[in-house]
Amino acid sequence: MTAPLLQVRGLTAGYGGAPVLHDVELDVPAGSIVAVVGANGAGKTSLLRALCGTIGVTAGSITWDGSELSGTRTEDLVRRGIAHVPEGRGVITELTVEENLRLGHVWRKDKADGRRATDEVYAMFEPLVRRRGSAGHQLSGGERQMLAIGRALVARPRLLLLDEPSLGLAPKVTAQIMALLRRRCDETGLTVLLVEQNVRSAMSIADHGVVLSLGRVVASDTAERIGADDDLRHAYLGF
Amino acid sequence: MLDRLSHHTLLRHLLLTLVAGAALVALTYGLSPYRSYQLATGAAYLCATAGLTLLVGLSGQLSLGHGALMAVGAYACALTSAELGDAGTTGPLLLLLPLAAAVVVTAAVGGVVGLAGARLHGPYLPELTLTLTIVVPSITTTFADRLGGDQGLSVLVEPAPAGLGATFPLERWQAWIACGAALLTMFLLANLVHSRFGREVRAVRDDEVAARLAGIDVARTKVLVFVVSAATAGLGGGLLAVLTQAVSPGGFSLAFSLFLLMAVVIGGIGRLAGAVWGALLLVVLPDLTTSLADRVGSSPALAERLDGNLSLLVFGVVLIVVTIAFPQGIQGLLSSAAARLPRPSRPGPSPSSPTRSSPSRPTSTSSESIDV
Amino acid sequence: MDRFLFLTVDGLARGATFAAFALALVLIWRGARLVNFSQGAMAAATTYVAYSVTTASGSYWLGLVAAVVAGLVIGAGTERLLMRHVDASQPLNTVIVALGLVLVIQAVLGILYGSEYRPMDVPFSRTPLSIGDQPLLSPYDLFVLGTVVAVMAALGWAFTRTDLGLTMRAAAFAPDMARLLGVDVRRMLTLSWGVAGAVGALAALLIVPTELGAHPHATDLVFVYAFTAAVVGGLDSPVGAVVGGLGVGLVLSYVSGYSGSDISAVVILGVLVAVLLLKPSGLLGHTSARVV
Ligand SMILES: Nc1ncnc2c1ncn2[C@@H]1O[C@H](COP(=O)(O)OP(=O)(O)OP(=O)(O)O)[C@@H](O)[C@H]1O
Numbered sequence: 028m029t030a031p032l033l034q035v036r037g038l039t040a041g042y043g044g045a046p047v048l049h050d051v052e053l054d055v056p057a058g059s060i061v062a063v064v065g066a067n068g069a070g071k072t073s074l075l076r077a078l079c080g081t082i083g084v085t086a087g088s089i090t091w092d093g094s095e096l097s098g099t100r101t102e103d104l105v106r107r108g109i110a111h112v113p114e115g116r117g118v119i120t121e122l123t124v125e126e127n128l129r130l131g132h133v134w135r136k137d138k139a140d141g142r143r144a145t146d147e148v149y150a151m152f153e154p155l156v157r158r159r160g161s162a163g164h165q166l167s168g169g170e171r172q173m174l175a176i177g178r179a180l181v182a183r184p185r186l187l188l189l190d191e192p193s194l195g196l197a198p199k200v201t202a203q204i205m206a207l208l209r210r211r212c213d214e215t216g217l218t219v220l221l222v223e224q225n226v227r228s229a230m231s232i233a234d235h236g237v238v239l240s241l242g243r244v245v246a247s248d249t250a251e252r253i254g255a256d257d258d259l260r261h262a263y264l265g266f
Numbered sequence: 267m268l269d270r271l272s273h274h275t276l277l278r279h280l281l282l283t284l285v286a287g288a289a290l291v292a293l294t295y296g297l298s299p300y301r302s303y304q305l306a307t308g309a310a311y312l313c314a315t316a317g318l319t320l321l322v323g324l325s326g327q328l329s330l331g332h333g334a335l336m337a338v339g340a341y342a343c344a345l346t347s348a349e350l351g352d353a354g355t356t357g358p359l360l361l362l363l364p365l366a367a368a369v370v371v372t373a374a375v376g377g378v379v380g381l382a383g384a385r386l387h388g389p390y391l392p393e394l395t396l397t398l399t400i401v402v403p404s405i406t407t408t409f410a411d412r413l414g415g416d417q418g419l420s421v422l423v424e425p426a427p428a429g430l431g432a433t434f435p436l437e438r439w440q441a442w443i444a445c446g447a448a449l450l451t452m453f454l455l456a457n458l459v460h461s462r463f464g465r466e467v468r469a470v471r472d473d474e475v476a477a478r479l480a481g482i483d484v485a486r487t488k489v490l491v492f493v494v495s496a497a498t499a500g501l502g503g504g505l506l507a508v509l510t511q512a513v514s515p516g517g518f519s520l521a522f523s524l525f526l527l528m529a530v531v532i533g534g535i536g537r538l539a540g541a542v543w544g545a546l547l548l549v550v551l552p553d554l555t556t557s558l559a560d561r562v563g564s565s566p567a568l569a570e571r572l573d574g575n576l577s578l579l580v581f582g583v584v585l586i587v588v589t590i591a592f593p594q595g596i597q598g599l600l601s602s603a604a605a606r607l608p609r610p611s612r613p614g615p616s617p618s619s620p621t622r623s624s625p626s627r628p629t630s631t632s633s634e635s636i637d638v
Numbered sequence: 639m640d641r642f643l644f645l646t647v648d649g650l651a652r653g654a655t656f657a658a659f660a661l662a663l664v665l666i667w668r669g670a671r672l673v674n675f676s677q678g679a680m681a682a683a684t685t686y687v688a689y690s691v692t693t694a695s696g697s698y699w700l701g702l703v704a705a706v707v708a709g710l711v712i713g714a715g716t717e718r719l720l721m722r723h724v725d726a727s728q729p730l731n732t733v734i735v736a737l738g739l740v741l742v743i744q745a746v747l748g749i750l751y752g753s754e755y756r757p758m759d760v761p762f763s764r765t766p767l768s769i770g771d772q773p774l775l776s777p778y779d780l781f782v783l784g785t786v787v788a789v790m791a792a793l794g795w796a797f798t799r800t801d802l803g804l805t806m807r808a809a810a811f812a813p814d815m816a817r818l819l820g821v822d823v824r825r826m827l828t829l830s831w832g833v834a835g836a837v838g839a840l841a842a843l844l845i846v847p848t849e850l851g852a853h854p855h856a857t858d859l860v861f862v863y864a865f866t867a868a869v870v871g872g873l874d875s876p877v878g879a880v881v882g883g884l885g886v887g888l889v890l891s892y893v894s895g896y897s898g899s900d901i902s903a904v905v906i907l908g909v910l911v912a913v914l915l916l917k918p919s920g921l922l923g924h925t926s927a928r929v930v
């Protein structure tokens with residue numbers, strides 16, 4: 028068995044002095060979708076922030092593709108193959124759809140491939156095509172989510188960090204986006220670390236599930252089993 | 267209980283003011299006329315810096331135009347004294363009425379500016395007050411026939427009262443006047459800081475929405491602080507007019523406004539005691555740099571260029587260094603140094619600590635330091 | 639009517655330089671959420687650079703290039719060496735440091751050059767050309783207008799069409815998100831300051847020779863007018879800066895043309911107060927949510 032693409036060991040991190048993540052362990056094998064679920068405030072967003080170095084890590088290691096990740100500047104992550112779609116999507120509302128997408132690959136030397144990747148995104152998320160020239164603030168929630176994911180994908184990342192894509196979207200739109208994502212992974216070998224509150228939709232596309240509660244990993248199993256475990260749901264996810 | 271405590275504060279401020287006043291009077295007998303004059307100038311500056319530090323620190327409103335407000339006071343003082351002189355007024359009224367006019371007129375101007383500024387956030391109030399520093403001098407040239415243009419006006423000032431003796435130096439008399447006004451200002455402001463109004467002002471600074479929910483009229487509070495601050499600037503300007511016996515627009519340039527701000531920043535924003543340090547610096551630093559310029563400047567031409575500019579340079583550098591490295595200013599440094607000293611009977615956070623206060627003594631309670 | 643036409647054209651030519659200067663303020667405001675109160679003093683320094691280079695080389699154009707380069711260096715250097723170290727959580731701090739810089743720059747200029755005005759030449763005649771017997775624009779006015787229009791067009795193109803411009807805008811609008819997208823936000827900010835410094839230098843060099851010449855305080859008034867223009871137009875909006883600049887130029891021109899020039903500062907104060915009270919975000923400013 029090969030080492031996972033991303034390996035987190037003993038991660039403790041937080042805001043200022045107080046840690047909100049305690050001793051988190053996580054493996055993300057290449058080509059898989061790993062879903063992290065948990066109630067509000069469980070620390071899901073903070074986990075992604077710790078991976079990106081936007082909050083302070085006080086202990087533990089983050090191994091990315093065989094080498095240590097912590098210490099990498101946030102702006103260099105995407106160059107190392109990690110793209111982050113943050114909570115609330117991060118569409119830059121003053122820029123158009125086209126410009127947001129261009130921003131996704133603007134750092135790449137290979138301009139031709141950047142354009143190719145953009146075309147692929149338009150093919151994947153067709154609603155964006157008619158909205159090319161619209162400013163970000165004119166988009167619907169679903170369109171914004173598509174744009175945010177598309178903007179991450181044009182960088183051709185190896186790992187996509189995705190924070191609550193279902194937030195504020197109709198179940199149908201969520202399902203559609205999830206399905207497209209799954210297909211993309213199967214076709215291109217993309218690896219995804221997905222953070223969700225919506226357990227059902229997350230586990231429907233994930234290979235592996237992790238449950239986070241009060242900053243600790245309380246369960247880690249195949250997505251199927253996590254999704255089927257009613258006790259777990261009652262205990263940690265509140266329904 | 268509360269009533270008695272606040273009563274206490276008032277008494278202590280009064281006592282402190284009287285002691286400081288007596289000390290200053292005694293001091294003037296040991297000073298040369300030139301030093302007395304400098305003391306008087308410093309006291310005039312203190313009126314303005316105390317009001318400015320209150321405005322910036324207590325209410326978070328930044329004014330770049332306090333120099334211009336001082337000019338308003340100076341001109342109001344000069345015009346009133348000319349009117350009174352024409353009417354044949356003599357005696358204390360010739361001094362007091364013009365100073366009162368300076369305070370009232372400047373407070374009114376401050377009210378107008380404060381009214382516009384009360385709704386503004388971010389860089390807009392500094393911009394508005396900055397414009398003031400351009401507008402006020404230009405008004406003096408527009409109405410040159412009344413305001414004397416670039417030449418300015420002269421101010422009628424009587425010598426020291428005969429009762430003090432024939433040899434009593436005018437400078438000592440001026441120092442008494444200015445120090446008296448400055449002490450009065452400090453006394454009133456110190457009490458204002460610790461009044462209910464002072465607390466409301468701080469509440470508004472910290473969170474306007476919360477203050478509004480707590481029933482505070484935010485706009486009124488901000489305007490009132492600006493009026494108070496302008497009034498003290500007007501008094502300072504009036505005093506300067508009395509001291510120099512003249513006013514002209516050149517004395518109230520943008521650089522002068524920046525000097526006042528610098529004095530406040532270096533002294534420690536929001537700290538009345540810091541305003542004393544600031545005023546002191548305003549008097550001492552140009553003196554120091556002038557003598558330095560004389561020493562370094564090998565040729566007279568170079569010395570002339572260094573003169574003035576050197577103090578500008580020092581002021582600017584100090585302003586930058588203090589803001590980056592010691593944002594609490596001199597008074598803040600003193601306070602934290604005092605706090606680090608072992609004190610045998612340091613009162614803990616008892617109910618009386620919020621009123622432990624004195625404008626001219628380094629203290630360490632957080633309620634004293636009204637940092638921004 | 640003829641006089642009105644003349645004043646209008648004259649106001650537009652002056653307003654164009656205010657617009658450029660206001661644009662410099664907007665560039666920094668958008669990137670750093672601070673008003674660069676030292677913009678005027680920086681520009682004053684660059685006019686001395688132009689003065690010295692032109693005096694030494696005899697070429698106006700060399701002086702112009704030197705001033706613009708100096709503006710770039712001073713602007714970028716200020717951000718790198720000074721502003722970066724200021725605790726910006728208190729907006730007051732950045733304002734105070736900028737004001738300290740004003741004192742430093744003006745003092746250094748005073749020590750180096752003294753406080754007399756240094757008249758500066760312009761490369762074209764300042765005598766108005768007449769159309770029919772109506773005096774209108776001078777060749778120099780045309781040069782000023784042309785330069786400002788060219789610079790605006792170039793900046794507009796660079797910001798909307800080039801990758802660098804796109805990353806600069808992204809860094810200004812949404813620094814945290816831009817960072818996740820691989821943008822070096824700090825460097826973009828330095829660049830914004832540099833560009834602003836260069837634009838400010840150019841604007842100052844266009845206007846200072848038409849007045850008394852280089853002086854440590856030569857740009858004080860220009861700064862106030864440009865700041866007013868930026869506020870009137872909306873500090874967020876480059877287009878607003880242009881509109882505001884032209885507006886301020888026109889107002890000044892009409893006021894001084896019809897009434898005698900001394901009250902123009904008062905009128906500008908009136909305009910400013912009116913705009914601040916009626917529409918504090920400026921005529922073309924907006925207060926939209928930034929990142930969704
Ligand atoms: N900027 C911040 N500063 C301080 N504490 C924070 C900050 N952001 C989040 N926290 C705290 O960290 C903990 C974890 O928050 P986090 O945002 O990671 O939760 P989450 O699992 O993403 O929740 P949600 O499902 O609501 O998005 C919470 O207790 C929260 O209060």
Ligand SMILES: [Mg+2]
Nearest residue numbers: 071072073114
């Ligand atoms: Mg979250």
